[in-house]
Structure formats: structure tokens, C-alpha cells
Amino acid sequence: MIQLSDEGVVTSFTIVRFQFELHPTSPPFAYALIKLDGADVSFLHIIKDDLTSLRNFARVKAVFAQNRVGSIWDIECFRLI
Amino acid sequence: MEHIAIVGLAQTKFERRKRDKTYYDLVYEVAKAALEDSGLTLSDVDNVVTVSNDFLDGRTISSMAVGEAAGGSDKNISTVEGDGSFGALYGAMRVLSGFRASLIVVHSKGSEGNMRYVTNAMFDPIYHRPLGIESIAASALQANAYMQKYGLSEEDFALISVKNHGNALHNPYAHLPMTITVDEVMRSQKLADPLKLLDCSPISDGAAAIIIADKSTALKSAKKPVWIKGIGHCCEDYFLGDRDLASSKALYAAALKAYEMAHITDPLKEIDVAEVYDAFSYMEPLWLEGLGLCPSGRGVELTRRGFTAMDGDLPVNPSGGVLSAHAILVAGLVRIIECALQLRGEGGDRQVDGARRALAHGVNGPCGQSHCVWILEKD
Numbered sequence: 001m002i003q004l005s006d007e008g009v010v011t012s013f014t015i016v017r018f019q020f021e022l023h024p025t026s027p028p029f030a031y032a033l034i035k036l037d038g039a040d041v042s043f044l045h046i047i048k049d050d051l052t053s054l055r056n057f058a059r060v061k062a063v064f065a066q067n068r069v070g071s072i073w074d075i076e077c078f079r080l081i
Numbered sequence: 082m083e084h085i086a087i088v089g090l091a092q093t094k095f096e097r098r099k100r101d102k103t104y105y106d107l108v109y110e111v112a113k114a115a116l117e118d119s120g121l122t123l124s125d126v127d128n129v130v131t132v133s134n135d136f137l138d139g140r141t142i143s144s145m146a147v148g149e150a151a152g153g154s155d156k157n158i159s160t161v162e163g164d165g166s167f168g169a170l171y172g173a174m175r176v177l178s179g180f181r182a183s184l185i186v187v188h189s190k191g192s193e194g195n196m197r198y199v200t201n202a203m204f205d206p207i208y209h210r211p212l213g214i215e216s217i218a219a220s221a222l223q224a225n226a227y228m229q230k231y232g233l234s235e236e237d238f239a240l241i242s243v244k245n246h247g248n249a250l251h252n253p254y255a256h257l258p259m260t261i262t263v264d265e266v267m268r269s270q271k272l273a274d275p276l277k278l279l280d281c282s283p284i285s286d287g288a289a290a291i292i293i294a295d296k297s298t299a300l301k302s303a304k305k306p307v308w309i310k311g312i313g314h315c316c317e318d319y320f321l322g323d324r325d326l327a328s329s330k331a332l333y334a335a336a337l338k339a340y341e342m343a344h345i346t347d348p349l350k351e352i353d354v355a356e357v358y359d360a361f362s363y364m365e366p367l368w369l370e371g372l373g374l375c376p377s378g379r380g381v382e383l384t385r386r387g388f389t390a391m392d393g394d395l396p397v398n399p400s401g402g403v404l405s406a407h408a409i410l411v412a413g414l415v416r417i418i419e420c421a422l423q424l425r426g427e428g429g430d431r432q433v434d435g436a437r438r439a440l441a442h443g444v445n446g447p448c449g450q451s452h453c454v455w456i457l458e459k460d
Binding site: 011012013014015016017018020022023024031033035041042043044045046056071072073 | 197198201207208209211212213214215217218219221222223224225226229270271272273274275276320321322323326
């Protein structure tokens with residue numbers, strides 16, 4: 001088991017601008033592939049704020065949910081550092 | 082490889098909604114037309130491969146419903162759930178293992194479901210699917226990675242859309258023939274950056290069929306056989322973050338196998354026409370790189386220099402490609418059919434003069450997880 005950081009770097013992202021019922025939030029929001037510090041592959045999640053500042057290689061940090069149930073949504077989103 | 086050939090083919094016109102045709106009707110139409118094209122009868126065909134997807138068709142074991150429409154009720158029949166190029170691969174393997182002739186039939190009606198839900202469901206249920214990602218956003222991540230790695234622009238990708246929709250003007254089967262400009266692509270609705278509406282393939286209804294036969298059966302068919310000289314296929318990791326989205330090592334490996342089998346050493350010079358799976362504009366140059374037709378990051382240059390145009394050295398997607406007609410699953414088989422038409426000299430207004438050897442390419446899975454490459458030749 002390798003403990004990873006809750007911070008990492010954006011390796012790829014897209015700002016989503018269309019509506020879809022299964023989207024986690026209203027557009028615009030971003031999907032990002034994030035290479036967490038200590039990992040050698042990237043992890044998919046969302047970024048909701050500061051989208052105009054979002055760039056490849058931006059550093060981001062996980063925002064954890066208050067109530068955690070063992071799902072991917074135990075992380076609410078990532079935010080730019 | 083033993084001599085096997087494509088001896089019959091058929092495709093429907095592709096359109097947004099085929100309101101008057103069921104899956105069964107579509108399969109019957111193309112299976113019958115492919116048989117007529119080949120001059121063979123159903124008794125010459127000793128196995129049938131259907132290609133369908135339960136999520137698209139809205140029923141479990143969707144293959145059950147179309148087997149008899151494909152003439153398979155008293156035959157050896159089996160199914161591929163994936164792109165039609167892989168259905169054809171399986172059909173070819175059946176012939177190589179001793180069957181005389183495989184009829185491969187693919188159908189889909191994107192109009193009868195919600196493609197965003199269907200493509201969301203292709204992702205794993207723990208990490209990706211709950212995030213609501215589907216094919217457009219996933220492909221946008223790939224386009225972003227590709228642009229970032231090689232310094233490409235949205236205008237670069239728009240060029241591909243302009244070329245392929247323009248080619249579709251000469252293809253009576255295409256769904257979206259259009260005369261458009263780079264500026265119009267750039268101003269089309271933003272969906273998921275960098276992808277805009279005109280960077281994305283449409284959702285089409287349609288079907289296609291081919292017959293692959295052994296040499297003795299091929300030589301008694303009505304049309305000149307199109308010989309299958311090489312096939313290569315390869316798959317890479319499922320999770321998007323586990324792959325380098327900006328370069329396709331699976332495609333490179335698949336292409337290498339196909340070239341070796343077909344004794345091709347310089348594909349750029351030795352291939353006369355190519356049909357590749359451009360579900361999104363950026364995919365065409367990315368796949369041309371994966372096919373080893375140019376160095377990594379230089380795929381767009383081929384189009385910018387006119388190399389891939391109808392009058393270029395290697396016309397790519399004379400049919401208009403997947404950007405101009407995208408019946409999911411069917412589109413990979415259509416790439417093979419379009420290449421076969423070119424080699425028969427039956428390309429009509431989209432015919433590439435003097436085409437003797439063609440490359441067809443199909444894709445399965447998000448962002449081109451797996452690839453199937455075909456090299457076809459005429460006598």
C-alpha cells in the first residue's frame with residue numbers, strides 16, 4: 001500500500017459547457033486528470049472553482065466531504081492551490 | 082496468411098433517425114444486399130457474426146433479436162459486442178479456421194436511446210462513472226493532452242472537420258455532408274473545451290454488412306475479391322489516467338502487426354487510401370501518428386499540407402469519415418467497406434484514382450482504448 005498525497009498536478013483537463021443529467025454540478029465545471037504526489041498515474045475528478053485560472057500542470061488539492069461513505073464523492077472536488 | 086477476401090458488402094444511408102426501420106429491418110436489408118453484391122447465396126455462407134450492444138439496443142443479449150434477419154437461423158452464429166472492425170476480425174478468423182464464408186452484420190440506432198447515458202455506462206462504476214463523464218468530456222481530456230504535448234491548436238483540429246465534412250459531399254451514404262470553414266467550426270457551440278459541436282461526430286442510425294470468404298469461394302463471387310493482406314489489433318489500459326492519451330501505443334502495435342503481415346515497410350508510400358475512425362476531429366491526426374504515417378505530433382501537418390486531401394498523396398477519409406456519419410459499432414465496418422469500394426473502383430464521386438492498397442481502422446473503448454487495423458489489396 002502506498003499512501004498518496006491529497007495534492008497533485010493537473011495532467012489534462014476540460015471545461016464542460018453542456019448540460020447532462022448525470023453531471024455532478026451545473027456547467028461550467030472541469031474534469032481533470034490529476035497526478036497525485038507519489039502516484040505514477042493520474043486520477044479523474046472535478047474542479048468547480050477558479051476555472052479561468054485552470055491550466056495544465058496547475059497544482060490542486062482535494063476537498064473532502066464532511067460525511068464520507070466510501071465513494072468517489074468522499075472527495076467533493078479539487079481546488080487550485 | 083492464407084488468401085481470404087471481402088466478396089460482398091453493403092451499407093445503409095446514415096441519418097439521424099430511421100423512424101420506419103427496426104434493428105431487424107436494418108440487419109435484413111444489409112445482409113440481403115451484401116449477399117446480392119457477392120453473387121453468392123445464403124447456402125454459401127456457413128457462419129454469421131452479428132455485432133450489437135445491449136445498452137444501445139435496450140435489451141439484454143441483443144444479438145438474439147437479429148440473428149435470423151442476418152440469415153443465421155440454421156447456421157453457426159456468434160456475436161461481437163464492440164466495433165464492427167472487431168466483428169470483421171472475428172469473421173476473418175472463422176474463415177482462417179476452416180469456414181468457407183462469414184457474413185458479418187452490424188447495426189445501431191443511436192436515435193433510440195440517450196448516447197450520453199450509454200457512453201457514461203462504458204466507464205467503471207467505482208471511480209469514473211459516478212462522476213458523470215461520458216464520451217465527449219473524456220475525448221476532450223484526450224484532445225487537451227494531445228494539444229498540450231505537441232503545441233497544437235483548436236484551429237488545427239477544425240481543419241480536419243472542414244476536410245472530412247467536405248469529402249462527405251461526394252458520399253451518398255453520409256449523414257452530414259457540409260461545406261464549412263475553419264471559422265464556422267471555431268464558432269460552433271462549445272461542448273467541452275477544446276471540443277465544439279463541429280469537432281464531434283453526429284449520432285447516426287444505420288447498418289452495414291460484409292462477407293469474408295476463403296479463396297475458392299472468393300473466386301466464384303460476382304465481384305473481384307478484395308484481398309485481406311494484414312490485420313493487427315491491440316488494446317491498452319482501461320482507466321484514462323493510466324494511459325498517455327496523447328500517443329496511442331496500442332494503435333502503433335496494431336499497425337506494426339498489420340504492416341508486417343502485409344509486407345509493408347514504408348506505409349506512407351505503399352498505402353494509397355486510408356479510412357480511419359475520426360469520431361472527433363483531433364482523432365484523425367492522432368491516429369495517423371499512431372499508424373506510423375508521420376512522427377508524433379505531426380499528424381495535423383499532413384492535412385495542413387494537403388497530403389490527406391482527395392488530391393493528396395494519401396487521401397484520408399474520402400467518405401467523410403466518422404465525423405460525417407457515426408452509427409456506433411457500424412462505423413468501423415464502414416471504414417473497411419469504404420476501402421473495399423475504393424479498391425473495386427466503385428467509389429463513385431469519392432473514388433481515389435488508381436487505389437491498389439488501402440488501410441482501414443476501427444476503434445473500441447473510450448479515447449481509442451483498442452484498435453483494429455486492416456490492410457486490403459486488389460489483384
